[in-house]
Amino acid sequence: MNQIVTPKFGVGAPLRRKEDDPLVIGQGIYTADYMPEGCLHGVVVRSAMAHARISLENVDDVRQMEGVRLVLTGAELSGKTMPTRARPKQIDGTDFPLPQQPVLCADEVRFVGDSIAFIVADSLNAARDAAEMLEVDYEPLDVVVGIENALAPDAVKVWPEFGTNVAFTFGQGDESKTDAAFAEADRIVSVDLVNNRIVANYMEPRGCVAELNPDSGRFRLTVGTQGGHGMRGVVCEILGIDESRLQVITPEVGGGFGTKMFCYREYPLTLLAAEQTGRPVRWTGERMDHFVTDAHGRDNLTRGEFALDPEGRILGMRVHVKAAMGAYLHQFGPFIPFVGTSMTSGLYDIPAVFAKVEGVYMHTVPTDAFRGAGRPEAAYLIERLIEKAGEETGLGPVEIRRRNFIAPDQLPYTTQTGRMYDTGEFSGHLDKALEVVGWDGFKERQQASAANGKYRGIGLCSYIEACAFPGGEEATLELGEDGNLTLLIGTQTNGQGHATAYSQVVAEQFGINIEEVTVIQGDTDRVRKGGGTGGSRSIPIGLPSVKGASVALVKKIKDLAADRLEAGVEDLELDSGVVRVVGTDQQVTLAEIAAGAGDPLTARDEVRQSEATYPNGTHVCEVEVDPETGDIAIVNYVIVDDFGVTVNPLLLAGQVHGGAVSAISQALCEHTVYDEDGQLLTASLLDYQLARAADLCDIHFETRNVPSTTNAMGIKGAGEAGTIGGCAAVMNAVQMALKDGAGVTELLDMPATPVRVWEAIRAAR
Structure with a gap:
């Protein structure tokens, strides 16, 4: 037998992170730690209403307050807007209209948290006092919240000039070919799903410090980003200056999850303030700012359908996604459901696919990329749909997958939405995950749980994602x-x-x-x-x-x-x-x-x-449900992934564990709730629940790699994979537990909170 030699260093070595020591002992330098000499402090005045006409009554008085150095309003910043960089063509080949998101609103606000004014003062307390003194006169306007409400014929229009709350309509695949497949179907299986809205909640809230060198005329922006060059380009576009005039410095960053990739209003505002005051200007966000201003994730209503032949093979797939965009189209917002639906068919050999996406305006925080950016939504849909198909055909969750997997000899395989999967052995990681989790012994464990008054369920998700784009x-x-x-x-x-x-x-x-x-x-x-x-x-x-x-x-x-x-x-x-x-x-x-x-x-x-890479794998989740309380305990979780090549197994395990926990948190507890007036009811960590260590079990993770042929080193990417595979595995497990234990047949949506689970059990009884 050949001995496997672990390299001392280099690709494959399980080395500990060398960057951790200063972070662990408190020597990491983050944006909020940077305080240049003579620094002023900025505070944003945000809208307290979801939709209103506004006017400012006492701006001049506020400007005269002690310590106040500058008050910027929409009147001074007319014409400066936040750009939307994603604009795919609609189904009919046309461009969709772009609403203008002002850096500061001058006369109308469209969500709670919309920016109205920027106040700069000698101290943070002075800036806060001035912000409280600024009188904003609101003339309330009608509000629309919720995708279905926004699509109602008589709904209030977020942008009346567009005549509709449908922001855009994309399509992927061949509609007529798919219709023909459905016409030939022996059976049609469908699901209607909610993919709940997520607030990123990275540990470090956003912040920035802007400086202007009076001699060179160059700006410096210190800000937590996911890429300074992209940030520089967007900020310079907003300000109308050449990129050579701006240096972007990113120190340590306490988490990003996609949402620190984007430019937010505070960045150009602090730069403008530094220019006008001649002094450094600092803005540091708080957790409340994060909830009401930073881009949210997910928030889809989706209908998925399979056309099946008599043997349970998929002839066609039809998808309709209604994706909440919020009040404005965020920097890459429209691209998220577009790239997501390109992964509609998952790991399955489906000869006809059509996916339609409607972006929907409403009076809420805009949405954009959040860990996985459309691909978790696609995996969640098809993996809950394939689960239902296995149930309705009697094939069960394993055989229905095996019967429809793309076979290794079909690779490279181009999907009906244009994705080219180069390598993989999909049944291989499914079989390994089933072996590790002890799939064949599940019935005995389920009976043991029943004897203890608990419902037990086990759920699968075999996923694929596109990442490391060309x-x-x-x-x-x-x-x-x-x-x-x-x-x-x-x-x-x-x-x-x-x-x-x-x-x-x-x-x-x-x-x-x-x-x-x-x-x-x-x-x-x-x-x-x-x-x-x-x-x-x-x-x-x-x-x-x-x-x-x-x-x-x-x-x-x-x-x-x-x-x-x-x-x-x-x-x-x-x-x-x-x-x-x-x-x-x-x-x-x-x-x-x-x-x-x-x-x-x-x-x-x-x-x-020239082509993306395609990580793939299988998650298996096993849960116990307490029927008296609705509490869910995750008792076993197994992941087997194909990442092509493992660079560092310790770093890789950390990435996968973190992603899986993010998915578990979305599936079981994260719930962003607006009331009918557009007020965010879950605007703090007192009201918005995140999964904690006590909610989890040990996660078994291993790889079964098949090197990529599109990447020079065979690597497929892993940062988002845990998130993509997690939600469906958890929810399929919960669904099985409720069906087998209490006869629940209604499809349960995320998040599967105790009260929702308890109500589903009571309704079935």
């Missing part, structure tokens, strides 16, 4: 005068462990420890360009470029060392900071090479890929 990420590696290595790259860590993962590949090429590599991200002056972090792209897209730059720099160093040592390049090795002639004591240090090179030694590479 493109590249430039990496630059520098050899310093003292022999140190510095990597510059335009991705942005916000908790993933980039410094460790990138350093592993550099260390592998140079024969050094990862601590000897410095990784620079988050500075648009030092890093030439970058695509940021999102869509699980950083490691799959960035790491091949890091490897390419490392190999190129090693070659340069060996060429110089060969002359110095009077040896052939092929006779040299790098190890522990020296270049050595193999088998001799002749060597030269990297510091000596750098000193003798004259010019700084650098290498740069940008490996590009």
Whole structure:
């Protein structure tokens, strides 16, 4: 038997995160820790009503208050708006109209939290006092909240000039081909599902500090982002300035989940305030700001249908998604359901697919990307639909999947929505997950639970996602005068462990420890360009470029060392900071090479890929339900994933565990609730529940990898995968427990809170 050798460093090594020590002992520097000398403080005055005409009554008086340096209103910022960067064509080939989201509202507000004024003062308390003194006169207007309410014929129009609350209508697949498949069906299976609205709730609320250099006329914005270059582009577009005038600095970031990718109003506001006051201006958000201003996620109503033949094979799939957009179209908001429905058919060989998406306006916080960005919604739909198909056909949850999986010999496989799956063995990870969870012994465990007065259920989700979308990420590696290595790259860590993962590949090429590599991200002056972090792209897209730059720099160093040592390049090795002639004591240090090179030694590479990667896997969740209280206990959770190549198993497990917990939290407890007046009732962590450690069990995770052919290193990406596979596994388990235990036949929606579960049990009795 071949012995598996774990590398000391490099790809596959289970190295602990080198960036953790300063964070654990409180030495991490976040945006809120930065306080330049003479810094002023900003506060945003936000709308207290979901829809109203507004006027400001005493702006001049507020400007005269002690300590107040500036009051910005919509009147001063006329014409400055927040851009929407995502605009796919509609079904009929037309462009959909874009509403204008002002940086500050001048005469009308459209959701609770909409920005009205920006007050800058010497202290935070002075700014808050002035904000409280500003008199906003509201003339209330009618409000519409909820997708179905917004689509009613007589609904209040968020944008009356458009004549409808339908923001856009996209389509993917072939409608006529799908209709023909349904006409031939032996059986049609359907589900109607709610994908509940999510508030990201990263640990670090947003904040920013804006500065203007009076000599150069250049701005500097310190802000937590998921990519400074993209942020710079959007901010400069809003302000109408050249990108060369703005440096974006991103220090440590306490979580992002997609929602720190976007530009928010405070960023251009602080820059304008710094320009007008001549002093640094700081804004630090609180948890309440996060709830009422930062982009929300999910919020879909979806109908899915299968057309089945007599053997339970899927002939066609039809999907209709109604996706809440909120009051405005956020930066990438329209793109989220579009990319999601491109994954409509999941892992299954479905010859006819048509998916329709309607974006819907309402008087709420806008929605945008949140961990998975459309792909969790797609996986949730098809995996609950396939579960119901297994039940109605009598094939059960395992056989219905196996019967319809795309077979390995069909790969590469292009779906009816244009996704090209390159590699995978889908039955393989399903079978492994069933083996680990003890699927065959479930009935005995269910009977044991019943004997203890509990309902037990087990649920599957076999998912696939698209990530690491086409493109590249430039990496630059520098050899310093003292022999140190510095990597510059335009991705942005916000908790993933980039410094460790990138350093592993550099260390592998140079024969050094990862601590000897410095990784620079988050500075648009030092890093030439970058695509940021999102869509699980950083490691799959960035790491091949890091490897390419490392190999190129090693070659340069060996060429110089060969002359110095009077040896052939092929006779040299790098190890522990020296270049050595193999088998001799002749060597030269990297510091000596750098000193003798004259010019700084650098290498740069940008490996590009033309197709996305497609991670896939199976989640199995087992639950117990207490019928007297509706409480759900997760008692077993197994994940088997195909990520192509594992770079660092410790980092990978952390990513997958975190994603799965995010999904479990959405499935069981997260619930964003607006009342009919558009007031957010769950606007704090007192009212919005997140899953805690006590709500979880140990999660078993392993990989069964098949390398990607679209990625230069075979990597498929993993940052969002846990979230994509989790919700359906949990809800399928809960549904089985309720059906087998209490005869519940109605489909239960997320979140499966105790009261909802209790009510479903009582209704079935």
